[in-house]
Amino acid sequence: MKKITIAIVGGGSVGVAYFTQLINEAVRQGLSRHLDVLIFESQKTSGPGYAYQADFECNLLNTRADAMSAVAGDKRHFIRWLEEHGADQAVDFPQTVIDDHAFLPRSLFGRYLAHQYEQTMALARAHGVKVTAVTSTVTDLISLSDQRPCIDTESGVAYVADRVVLSMGNLPSTRFTQLNDVAGFVRTPYPTRDMVRNIPANASVCVLGTGLSAIDTVLSLTEAGHQGKIVMASRTGRLPSVRGTFNRPHTLTHLTRAHIDNFCDVNGGQLKLHDVFTMLLREIEEVTGDALDLKRILNSGAGVLDYITSEIMQADNAERLWQSVIYSTNSIIDYVWHRLSRDDKQVFQTTFGSLWSSYRVSVPVKNAHKLQALLKADRILVLGGVSQVTYNEASKVFETRIDDRRSAFRTVIESEYVINATGYSVQVEHSDVPLVVNLLRRKLAKPNEFGGFELDFETGRLVGAAGEAWPHVSVLGSLATGTYFWTNAMDVNVRLARRQVEDALSVLSGSISHTALPSARVPRRRSVTRRGRTASASASTRHSRRYGLKAAQGNASVLGVPVRGELVSPTTQLV
Ligand SMILES: Cc1cc2nc3c(=O)[nH]c(=O)nc-3n(C[C@H](O)[C@H](O)[C@H](O)COP(=O)(O)OP(=O)(O)OC[C@H]3O[C@@H](n4cnc5c(N)ncnc54)[C@H](O)[C@@H]3O)c2cc1C
Known part of the structure; x- marks a missing residue:
């Protein structure tokens, strides 16, 4: 073998x-x-x-x-x-x-x-x-x-x-990259224990994002003794849902691979977003024994403190069955996505993506309580409608423009520090x-x-x-x-x-029969390095130098130069 x-x-x-x-x-x-x-x-x-x-x-x-x-x-x-x-x-x-x-x-x-x-x-x-x-x-x-x-x-x-x-x-993250080199702009909050060391306790801070990373950022700052005002700002201003304390794992009965395959077979191979919602709804309504009250779940009209208070109450009081069902979709979620048409994927991503993240990636109740206490004490402010973040050279402050069309609220948040907690790319x-x-x-x-x-x-x-x-x-x-x-x-x-x-x-x-692979033409070698420069090496001698190759020891080659099967020794850096 x-x-x-x-x-x-x-x-x-x-x-x-x-x-x-x-x-x-x-x-x-x-x-x-x-x-x-x-x-x-x-x-x-x-x-x-x-x-x-x-x-x-x-x-x-x-x-x-x-x-x-x-x-x-x-x-x-x-x-x-x-x-x-x-x-x-x-x-x-x-x-x-x-x-x-x-x-x-x-x-x-x-x-x-x-x-x-x-x-x-x-x-x-x-x-x-x-x-x-x-x-x-x-x-x-x-x-x-x-x-x-x-x-x-x-x-x-x-x-x-x-x-x-x-x-x-x-x-x-590729967002706000124009600020990357400005002192006071923090590209990522992690590890937060390093981040807090670089921010004076009384500094004004604007945290970009209102999801879990933004919550980690705020709690890390405040638990490290930060006293200055903190604003959390994002496009939606929506905090995540609070994870139920009593939730139990759920076994899906409608949204299963067999069910999806059957459904697609009788519907011309198509699984529509609407069909997925219907199956999900059936799952939820079957476990709750009741019609889904989406308005209650979304609770979107509430102010931030009312929202988090109501979420905590629901999380602490009983199993949040809709959450149990949503979490259980992890067992099938890749397959559901795979069967959706490109158009439906697009609709989901543009229309429901942010909503899904807020309600699917929920905050543990322990941290929700801490956030609630900070809101009650007026130590943090949560805003939606971020439209632009710039740095004012003259006054040496960051300016985060808020233009919340739903509430017609407009303002500019000035802060000494801005932390990008919007996630990754x-x-x-x-x-x-x-x-x-x-x-x-x-x-x-x-x-x-x-x-x-x-x-x-x-x-x-x-x-x-x-x-x-x-x-x-x-x-x-x-x-x-x-x-x-x-x-x-x-x-x-x-x-x-x-x-x-x-x-x-x-x-x-050997459970899969292995056919011979067609040999590929190796492209001319041009590597982008960490420093962003490009190197080219067309001559085999340069490759030999690059890879420290001395003699043919394997059956593979780079531009005709044999490469050792396993470890190739270090030599001159071309770039
Ligand atoms: C802040 C945060 C919290 C999360 N919390 C949860 C949670 O509670 N529960 C949950 O289920 N999921 C959570 N997730 C989601 C998911 O589990 C993580 O994204 C997961 O850590 C991804 O792991 P990874 O190994 O792919 O990436 P990473 O953790 O980023 O690890 C990648 C590793 O690859 C190395 N690396 C990268 N490029 C190279 C290279 N070119 N050469 C050599 N090494 C390289 C890096 O140094 C790094 O160590 C969280 C994600 C984030 C970002």
Whole structure:
């Protein structure tokens, strides 16, 4: 049996979920000795990634502890880790009561992920898997003559793998970039414990956004002792819904794959947005035993304090059944999205996208109480209708223009600091991340109009500009959002990772017959680097220098120069 090398680009929660499931499955199937793994991570540690990095205790998971896991089909994986290791963590999380139903600090989940990474590393090595962890940023992928990817890194070392999984997380926000270099503009609030250190306690602050990241920002500031006035401002001014304390998992009965397939079969293959709403409505009304009171759920006429007060009351009093149903759609959401027509996807994204996010990504009641207290004490102001943010050089303040057409309220918020808490970008075509730029430029990838890269739905494989899928490269997480829609939930990403593990291992287990791949012409090498410069290398001698190639040792080549099968030694940087 042959041996394969699988490379994981990005060691955040999704990369670690892939790695864990890959090793577990390879061991279970007796394939471990036929597997080498490369893990590329820009940061020194793998596991927490961005969302679950070390940070303030008040930055909570928006999902119950018993639904957070790095292993598909094992929902209690994190809980079992807490049972075993929770006591060791208590000293760093003094305000946290560990409980299956609790919304725990995200950084605690990050510790679980870091531990998971170490455990998986040990398991892999014990079963003969050679794992190489590379602390460097991947800047480029090149398709070799047999279509295997050659992975280029910032350190100047290149590697060859049979499979690459891109799990590189979210792209930096591309909003308000004109302010990026202005002192006092904070591009991202995370980690919030670093952010608060740079903002004087009495400074005036405008937080752009009213979603969960904006709430993390406000609570981190106030818990660190911030005294100055804080304004939260977004286009809609809508705070998220509050997550019910008594919600239980729901099993879908109408919105199932079988039901959708049947429905499409008898309706000419079409699933309309209206049909999805109808199925969802049926799910909700069946569990509530009542007609859905959408007006009550949306509560859109209420003022901010009334809204949050009413939300807290509903969350604290009984199970919010509509939320239980909406959360349960995680098990099918990618398939529903896949079956919708392009027009319906567009309608959803433009008309309902923001509403869906506010009601689907709800705030844990513990943080909602804190927000309510700040609103009551007049410590924060929440506004909608942001139309423009500029910096006034003369008065040295930021000016956030508010033009709320619904309430006909207009004003300009002046602040010494502006924090961009509007989230991240999924628009690959606007990104300056070198790997993204290079994949697009080489036409090995193309943008999906709904975000991220175009992918093959079943396998997650990257689809190139010519429309064919690259069998050796797949994508998970944020850059897969246009294909799978809800890639900002751990359980969805873990399930999709599991599917890609099975696809990768099927090559080894021989469950899929492997046809010879047509050899691809390798494009002239031109890499965009982190510094944004472009380098070209057409002569094979330059490639030899670049990759430190001495002799033909493998069957792959870059422009006729053989590349070693696994590690290619570092040499001169061309750029
Ligand atoms: C603030 C926040 C809170 C969230 N909270 C929740 C929650 O409570 N529950 C939930 O289910 N979901 C939550 N999510 C959504 C989802 O779970 C996260 O988006 C998830 O962390 C994504 O993980 P990731 O591994 O894809 O990305 P990341 O966590 O961003 O990790 C990507 C990793 O890849 C590395 N990397 C990137 N590019 C390269 C490269 N070129 N070469 C080498 N390394 C690279 C980065 O250094 C990073 O460590 C949250 C998301 C955010 C942003």
